[in-house]
Amino acid sequence: MTPPRASAAMDRTYRRMLWPASLAVGIFAIAPLLGMLALSFTDFHLVRGWSGKIGIHNFLRLFEDRRFVSSIYIMMALSAFGVLAQVVLGTAIAVGLDKIVGKWRVARGIFVVPFAVPHVAVALIWLSLFTPTLSPINAVFAVFGIEVPALLTTQTGAITAIVIADTWATYPFVMLIVLAALQGISPDLDEAAALDGATRVKAFFRITLPLLYPTLLMVALFRFIETLKHFPLIFVMTSGGPGRATQATNYYAYVQTFQNSNVAYGASIAVFLFLFAAAISFYIAKANARLSDA
Amino acid sequence: MRDTSTAFRVKKALGYAMMLAFLGFSLLPVVWVVLLSLRPATALFEPIWESPAAWTLDNIRSIARSDFPAALLNSFITAGSSTLLALLVGVPGAFALSKRRASNKFFASWLLLLLRMAPPVGFVIPLFLVYVRAGLIDTYAGLIFAYTSLTLPFVVWSMWTSFNQIPDELVEAGLMDGASLGRVLWRIVIPAARPGLVAAGVLSFLLAWNDFFFSLIITRSDTTTAPVAVMNFVSYASVDWGAIAVASIALTLPIVPIIVLANKYIVQSLGGAVKG
Structure with a gap:
């Protein structure tokens, strides 16, 4: 235990350590967010400025705006399919790699490579692969007389393309975390299950998967938040198109703010996204607090 | 306990085949960019097997002469x-x-x-308006503050x-030995938390x-970072x-040694962060 005589002085030192961080977080992070909240109640326009109007008109407009509503569907499709693909693939590869020992462990390093590629480069690489005149995929299939459809010209195709590119770049993240979690699970459990006559597949679904569940849930939530923030992939690969088919909510906020100059309206879209993040981070923080109390 | 039945071998082979397929999914796009970076513009739109001898360093030279290296430096700074x-x-x-009661x-x-987790668009709108008035648009300070x-x-x-x-x-x-709290942090706690510190530093750098x-x-032209500068090679008329391939590689290469060196620490730290 800390000796009581020291605690008052120590608490002062702790607070001295805390205030630069608090001040910096306040200035760099909280102040802009408060600014966003304030703007969302005005009618500020990049060119026309502010008429002095204050109210909830932007939020009322949100739900009559068909483009906004459809942007939510697009965002949800990108997030749901993306997170699902990344978690399933990342877990499968992690389980496979976990069994591999010896010199083939190098394979782990190779699987991580796409994780190092910056998002813009990811977007450009996959844009090149989805450009029919350029793509080696199309060239290879053409040899067999098969014409690969141009993904980026339809809504379903363009969403699929973004999900593929996102999955390529981020499933190594899921894999790394699941691999770390698997290392914490005793191999004795698998052997015990095998002795009881359970098949490997059964042992995986009955024993390993439930033990991995908390990790998988956290990883999925983290990935979900990240997919809500998709920007470079959409900007580079589709520019929100074809038409407005891939304008997810975050991208739509950018379009309204910086292309249509509707700063206040863009801010209200950002507030909507922010509430989403607030709910999910609240859940994660609660789960973390429970875990560290236990 | 070695199972040598045929069924088991088939399953094992299928497992390896699946792993190989995904290894291909991970690696082939990288191989493709490297090939793309070495192809001359004249041979770009024909399959590689039709002009296997067409290689060039022109793309690398033209990147070296462009504004891109300066943008890479901006990114580093x-x-x-x-x-x-x-x-x-x-x-x-x-x-x-962590330690205060x-x-x-x-x-x-x-x-x-x-x-x-908050959407960057929320930070950027007010920052942009303030920066325009404060003259921080296209300055290092402005970008560093935003990244912070x-x-x-x-x-x-x-x-x-x-x-x-x-x-x-x-x-x-440490406190019992008479050291101040600051000294305890610097001499005892930080060395003990080095894996976490390395991971936090590396991941924070990657974030920016x-x-x-x-x-x-x-940013405009003076402080454009490399990811935005790449887009200069994409214009409405031509790409x-x-x-782009050379620039994508140049964007990734500095990250690879960092990730390889810090890989162990990152995994520990991510695992810890996710588990709480």
């Missing part, structure tokens, strides 16, 4: 400065959050997570998790290095694929 700033301010803060830590942890809104909450949150894994007794033992959105909005 801004991502590096923002990470240093975040570590300098964030590490003592995280230490205090206080009741309302839940609010702090939620706030930090929330800031880490990403890196600082991340550093505080992940160092908090790392410091939680350091036993309180270690701090108390990867950024596209902030740089797109608040310079060779240059």
